Each structure stands twice: as structure tokens, then as C-alpha cells.
Amino acid sequence: MTTKKHQSLKPRKIPSQSRAEQTVAAILEAAACILETKGLDGLNTNLVAQRAGVSIGSLYQYFPGKDALIVALSQRERAVFFAEAEGALNEPTGQRGLKHLIAASVRQQLRRPTLARLLDFEENRPSIAKELAPFITAMTELIRQLLDHEDIPPQPSIETAAGDIIAIVRAIVDAAGERGEVDRTALELRVSRALFGYLGIVGRQP
Amino acid sequence: MTTKKHQSLKPRKIPSQSRAEQTVAAILEAAACILETKGLDGLNTNLVAQRAGVSIGSLYQYFPGKDALIVALSQRERAVFFAEAEGALNEPTGQRGLKHLIAASVRQQLRRPTLARLLDFEENRPSIAKELAPFITAMTELIRQLLDHEDIPPQPSIETAAGDIIAIVRAIVDAAGERGEVDRTALELRVSRALFGYLGIVGRQP
Amino acid sequence: MTTKKHQSLKPRKIPSQSRAEQTVAAILEAAACILETKGLDGLNTNLVAQRAGVSIGSLYQYFPGKDALIVALSQRERAVFFAEAEGALNEPTGQRGLKHLIAASVRQQLRRPTLARLLDFEENRPSIAKELAPFITAMTELIRQLLDHEDIPPQPSIETAAGDIIAIVRAIVDAAGERGEVDRTALELRVSRALFGYLGIVGRQP
Amino acid sequence: MTTKKHQSLKPRKIPSQSRAEQTVAAILEAAACILETKGLDGLNTNLVAQRAGVSIGSLYQYFPGKDALIVALSQRERAVFFAEAEGALNEPTGQRGLKHLIAASVRQQLRRPTLARLLDFEENRPSIAKELAPFITAMTELIRQLLDHEDIPPQPSIETAAGDIIAIVRAIVDAAGERGEVDRTALELRVSRALFGYLGIVGRQP
DNA sequence: TATGAATGAGACTTCATTCAT
DNA sequence: CATGAATGAAGTCTCATTCAT
Numbered sequence: 001m002t003t004k005k006h007q008s009l010k011p012r013k014i015p016s017q018s019r020a021e022q023t024v025a026a027i028l029e030a031a032a033c034i035l036e037t038k039g040l041d042g043l044n045t046n047l048v049a050q051r052a053g054v055s056i057g058s059l060y061q062y063f064p065g066k067d068a069l070i071v072a073l074s075q076r077e078r079a080v081f082f083a084e085a086e087g088a089l090n091e092p093t094g095q096r097g098l099k100h101l102i103a104a105s106v107r108q109q110l111r112r113p114t115l116a117r118l119l120d121f122e123e124n125r126p127s128i129a130k131e132l133a134p135f136i137t138a139m140t141e142l143i144r145q146l147l148d149h150e151d152i153p154p155q156p157s158i159e160t161a162a163g164d165i166i167a168i169v170r171a172i173v174d175a176a177g178e179r180g181e182v183d184r185t186a187l188e189l190r191v192s193r194a195l196f197g198y199l200g201i202v203g204r205q206p
Numbered sequence: 207m208t209t210k211k212h213q214s215l216k217p218r219k220i221p222s223q224s225r226a227e228q229t230v231a232a233i234l235e236a237a238a239c240i241l242e243t244k245g246l247d248g249l250n251t252n253l254v255a256q257r258a259g260v261s262i263g264s265l266y267q268y269f270p271g272k273d274a275l276i277v278a279l280s281q282r283e284r285a286v287f288f289a290e291a292e293g294a295l296n297e298p299t300g301q302r303g304l305k306h307l308i309a310a311s312v313r314q315q316l317r318r319p320t321l322a323r324l325l326d327f328e329e330n331r332p333s334i335a336k337e338l339a340p341f342i343t344a345m346t347e348l349i350r351q352l353l354d355h356e357d358i359p360p361q362p363s364i365e366t367a368a369g370d371i372i373a374i375v376r377a378i379v380d381a382a383g384e385r386g387e388v389d390r391t392a393l394e395l396r397v398s399r400a401l402f403g404y405l406g407i408v409g410r411q412p
Numbered sequence: 413m414t415t416k417k418h419q420s421l422k423p424r425k426i427p428s429q430s431r432a433e434q435t436v437a438a439i440l441e442a443a444a445c446i447l448e449t450k451g452l453d454g455l456n457t458n459l460v461a462q463r464a465g466v467s468i469g470s471l472y473q474y475f476p477g478k479d480a481l482i483v484a485l486s487q488r489e490r491a492v493f494f495a496e497a498e499g500a501l502n503e504p505t506g507q508r509g510l511k512h513l514i515a516a517s518v519r520q521q522l523r524r525p526t527l528a529r530l531l532d533f534e535e536n537r538p539s540i541a542k543e544l545a546p547f548i549t550a551m552t553e554l555i556r557q558l559l560d561h562e563d564i565p566p567q568p569s570i571e572t573a574a575g576d577i578i579a580i581v582r583a584i585v586d587a588a589g590e591r592g593e594v595d596r597t598a599l600e601l602r603v604s605r606a607l608f609g610y611l612g613i614v615g616r617q618p
Numbered sequence: 619m620t621t622k623k624h625q626s627l628k629p630r631k632i633p634s635q636s637r638a639e640q641t642v643a644a645i646l647e648a649a650a651c652i653l654e655t656k657g658l659d660g661l662n663t664n665l666v667a668q669r670a671g672v673s674i675g676s677l678y679q680y681f682p683g684k685d686a687l688i689v690a691l692s693q694r695e696r697a698v699f700f701a702e703a704e705g706a707l708n709e710p711t712g713q714r715g716l717k718h719l720i721a722a723s724v725r726q727q728l729r730r731p732t733l734a735r736l737l738d739f740e741e742n743r744p745s746i747a748k749e750l751a752p753f754i755t756a757m758t759e760l761i762r763q764l765l766d767h768e769d770i771p772p773q774p775s776i777e778t779a780a781g782d783i784i785a786i787v788r789a790i791v792d793a794a795g796e797r798g799e800v801d802r803t804a805l806e807l808r809v810s811r812a813l814f815g816y817l818g819i820v821g822r823q824p
Numbered sequence: 825t826a827t828g829a830a831t832g833a834g835a836c837t838t839c840a841t842t843c844a845t
Numbered sequence: 846c847a848t849g850a851a852t853g854a855a856g857t858c859t860c861a862t863t864c865a866t
Binding site: 039117121124125126156160163164166167168170171172174175178179186190193194195196197198199200202 | 245247323327330331332362366369370372373374376377378380381384385392396399400401402403404405406408
């Protein structure tokens, strides 16, 4: 069987000893590495275990299956990203908040471009998406609050707008990653233009 | 590994008899169907052959493997799309041209949303992308000509802009497809705003 | 099925028109070529047909199966060889006869070393061997007559001796072919020594 | 094609647990059995695994493919043979050494005639031969030392002589196996005659 | 808990052979 | 007779997952 259906994708145990935490971290990092170097097709549980210096049995001790690995990896990356993105709420205006969000996205992407792109894709698979719903909800909520500022024109559907915004940022930033761009500022500017245009914000962007 | 490394992705033979053409068409359509209903993981050569009502041997007669199937499918869809998109060059202004392009993209996406989204992703995989390079080149050239009109502000890099434009259109349109949107007009409008914003075109869009 | 069991290995029809003869010759030569360049694993009926410039259907018109191809090829080579070897019977002494036989073997092998070696092997497969029995019988008979001369010490078993002689000649000559040797004379000398030693012929060989 | 091109033929992992050693042994013995009863065409990985009482996955855990199986089998047989053959170096004279070598060859062949013959052939296939080069080298060296004794006439090329000797012994011994001979002594005598004749040793062999 | 050998469903692919045109 | 599209049995090989030690 390729993949067992309908099994939990949550980590099996919350590692309480630091030894276990290290194991989990090693496994995730191994998975990340392989994803970056060999792509999705190159990712398999046996290899991950080997690269992590752990037995395959141990891997299954911490992750109930392959998908759980990807979910955990996404969550790891998302957690970092979200911690940065949340700062957007402290910005005084909606536009400043958006810029903050964009900057966080760009930074996230440029840290590990290949990995980010691959995860972006995997997150679309229904089985994975389900587990990442909380993040989507949180992002949507965050964007909703940003759009709520009075310096942002009202949108017909906040839901739709939030989804579009996430998609647009991702698209430009992934495309840049693919091209190997490294200039953060230029990239942020391009994203801003698209986003501000989308939202109907006229006027000068810095 | 799912797929053998480094094998040709080009069709093995061009069908010379009309019976063969039918076979090829049936195979491609079956692949499209499966992609739509069971996703990428559900796509395998045996199932495709079965659904196409041909033997597995026949499939391999025309396609050297699973990836070749995806390539051929992309090319089929791209050909349809490009035929429509090319009309953009007949528009009098750059902005009208872009609208034409957007409309074509939206139409393409709304025809078979799931399929379109899946192919959009697959096309990013390096091995697939290589085979689709001609299409990318053609699209870039088309966009270059559109941006060349004087009603479009000059862009720092045409290449980058072209890539970004393709990515933005795709992103919004795919996101819409995922949500199950069907309102062509509303969708076109949102894409226009993002694109025109990106390009620095100020002023009222309809 | 890899190969149908129990089917005739004889050519299906004796080609009466010269057109058919040419076809058969082309097929055999194509098979020989492929055997030489891609080895046994590279030999398959479709490829042979293609290389012969004939449709696969036509190939089966003349040969009832893959093994029949190999049998026919062996027979073609054997016929040439045997025509030369038979001259041994005209030699005045047994030793001269043997030399004649050796010379014929060496010449045969050096013409197409790789092909000869491959066929030597294939001829051991029971299904092939059956069809080549007449040749073995003829060879055994030929050798029996040579050994019957009074300048050859009597052998305990003519049958065994004949088999051994064929095997020894083949072994040395194939080994030489493998090494890429081209010096006919040196090779003949070595074979003579082994054979004459085997037969208990003492004294000077030229 | 029967076998994937250009993959390693070396065992994938050396069994560290004794359970694994048993598995490997069972697989090799099953392969040997099948080779003896159904020939080369009858050898396939599924059947080997089944006969060995292990899963196909286990087989591939230790052997990357069918050819690796043959290589390992050859090495197993060669190791046994070489251990016996090496004793030839302890003999006082070259001729005694050769007899020792011949006796070892005959014994090896008569143990499992069919298997020996099949392996002899397979070892000629380039891909297999490569892996067995060490054995060939060792044999050549052994023969070189034997021929170095003063009771053996000097040979124009030791390399060639060594190759020929191996080939001659093999040929006669394989032919005997094919005929179902069981008389060790008679066989050894015939080989001796051929070899001594080849080397130019005159005089009475027992 | 950790280990890693074992499992086996299932995907991929070839190629000898047939048969409708 | 020739053609070449179609067939599908038979084989190869992988990898997610389990389980005895």
C-alpha cells in the first residue's frame, strides 16, 4: 500500500525528554534536506530515517506516517513565519501592516526557497491541508484585521480577498525563488504593487 | 521512486493511422479525468489504460511513462489556451491586450478548474518544465509585446515582469478555482486590479 | 508470455520468390547485427523487424518465433562453416584433416567473433540444440572419420572424443575472439597443440 | 529488456544480524536450485524469493537485481573452488600443480554440473565479468606461478596461456557435465592430455 | 524504546505475438 | 501478403509500514 488512508497526521507523542525532541528535530531537518535536494519524489521514510541517523522504527514512533512528516514540517515552517507575520497587527495602519506581512513572506521564502516552494505545493493536497487549516484560519483572521483599517478600501468579500492575497504573495515570491532572486527590497516592492493594486489602493508606494 | 529517471518524455511515436489517434486521445482524456477525480497520487499508468479502454501496452506504445502523459496533457491544454491568448496581440492597446490575456486565462481555468490547477503545479517540476519551455518562451514573448505598448509603464525587467504576470494570473485564478467560483467577470476584475497595480497603471479599471 | 512453448522452430515457408529470400536474408542479418552490438538481451523481434526494414508482421510470416530466428541464424553460420570443414575429409591423413578442421574453425570465428561466441552459447539451450542436432551429428561423423585414420591413436570413445574436440576448439577460439586476437596462424598452432595432446599424438607439430 | 541497465551488481547491504545471513543464504540457494532445474530463462526474482521462502522485498534488500544474484552465486562457487585450487601452489612441480588444479576443477564441476556450466557461461557476460575480475586475476596469477616451474616449457605469452588453460579446462569439464559423466579419473586424464599437449609437455602422462 | 529485517501491495515496463485492416 | 496497432502475461523494483527481538 502506498499510504495508509485515514490515519492521524498528528505527531504521536509530545516529546517530553529533550532526547526525544532532538530526535524529532533531526528527523524533520533530514526531511527538509531531502526535499530540497531530491524533490518530492526523492522523499521516502527510509531515507529520512537514515539521514536523521535514526532507525525507521523510531521514525514511526514519532510520526504515524509519511504525511505526518510533511505536516509537521509545514507546521514548523509556518510557526516561524507566523511569529513574524503577527507583528503586522502592531502596525498603525493597514498599509503598514500589509508591508509587514509582505516582508515576512519574502524573508520566509528567501531563507529556504526550494523548501518553501515545495511545501507551498504539498499544502494544497487535501489530506495535508486539513491539518493546516488552523494556520489558514489564523492568516485569514490576520488579514481580515489588516483590511479592517480605514486606509484600505472596503472589499466585497473579505474571505476572497484574504485568499487572493495569500495566493498573490506566494505566487510572486515563489516565482522569485525559482529564479534565484536574492534582492529582498525589489521583491517586496513588486509584491506591494500587485497587492495594493488588487486592493484598490491608489497612490504612491515608496 | 515513482518514475524512472532521465527517460524521454516525448511521445514515442506519432500515430499515423486514425485508430492510433483515437487511442492517444482516449489515453489523454482518461489521464485528465483521473487527475480531476483522484489527484496526482491517483494517477497511474494501469488505471489510465483501463479507463481509456486500451491495454497497458498500448499506452506505453505512445508514452514512455507517467510523466510523458502529464507533459502531453499540459501541451494539449496549453495549445488550446495559447490559441486564445494569441488574440491579445490584435488588441489596439496594451491594456486591452492584457484584458484579453486575462480573459483567456480565466476561461481556460474555469473550463476544467481542477485539472488546470494540477497541471499548473506539475509544470513547475523541472523535468516537466523542460518540455514546456517552448510554451513559456512563447508566453514571455507575447507579454513582452503587450508591455511594449505605450499605455503600459516601462518595467525594469521585462523577463521578470512576464514571469510575475504569469504567476499572478495563475495564482488568483487557481485560488478561485479551488473555491469553486464561477463568476468570470468578477474574477477577471480582481486579476486586472492586481496586474494593473503591479505594472503601475493608475486609474480606473471598469 | 516470454516465448511460446513447443512451437516449430523451422522457417514457416521456403521462400520461393527472390523477394522473399531477400526479406529473410535482411531479417537474419539484422538479427546478427543486433546480437553483435547489443548482445542477447538487446535482441527482440520488434527491433529486428525494424532494423531489417520489415514490419513485425512480415517477420512472423517467415519465422514462427524468436527462437526460430536464432536457429536460422545458427544454421546460416553453420552451413558456411560446414562447407569449409567438410574439405577435411579430402586430406590424406587424420592429422592433416584435423588441421583443416581447425583452420576452418578459426576462420569462422575470426570472421565475426562476437556473433560466433554468442551463437555458440545459444546453441547450448535445449530448445535450440534440438534443431541443430543434424549439425552435431554431421560434425561427430566427420570427426569420427578423421580419427579413423591410422595416424591417430585409437580413442576409448569416439563419441566422447568428438564432443571434446568440438569443445576444445570452440573454447580456445572463443577465448581468442574475446581477447580480440587476429593472428590466425598463432591461434591455429595453439589449438593444434591442445588437440594433438588430447589425442595422444606425440611429436612435432609444425 | 530483462534487466535495468547500469545498476550496481554488488550486494546492497551486508547482513549484520544472523537472521539476515540466513535470508541471504536461502536466497542464493534458491537461485542455484532454479538455475539447475529451469535454466537461465526460468530464473526470475519473484520465483527466487518464493522458493527461498522470503518476500520479494527481502530479496531486493540484499540484491539490487537479477544479475546481482548471479554474481553473488558465482562468487560463492568461486570461493569454494579457489580455496581448493590454491593448494596447487604447494605442489613441488608445475605438472603436479596443474594436476591439482585440474582435479579441483573436475571436483567443482561434478558437484553441481548444471549449475557450474550455467555460471561458466554467465560469467562471460561483460557486466558479470566485471564483478568477477578479481577471481580471474587471482587465477591468472596462480597459473602464472605454476607455469614458472622449470618442468613446464616457457610460453610465448603467460596471459594468453593462462586464459587458454582456463578455457580448455572449462570446456572439457563442462562438456563432460553435459553428458552426465561421473568418472572423475577418466575426465582428469583427458583434461591433462589436452593441457599438457597445449603446453608442449612431452612424455607419458599416467 | 529502539532497531532494522521483513513484508507485499502495487506501480512501472517490456516484448513476443496476434489480428484487423 | 504486408502492415503496424494492439495486447497482456510476465517481470522488475520500490517504499510505506509492521513487528520480532
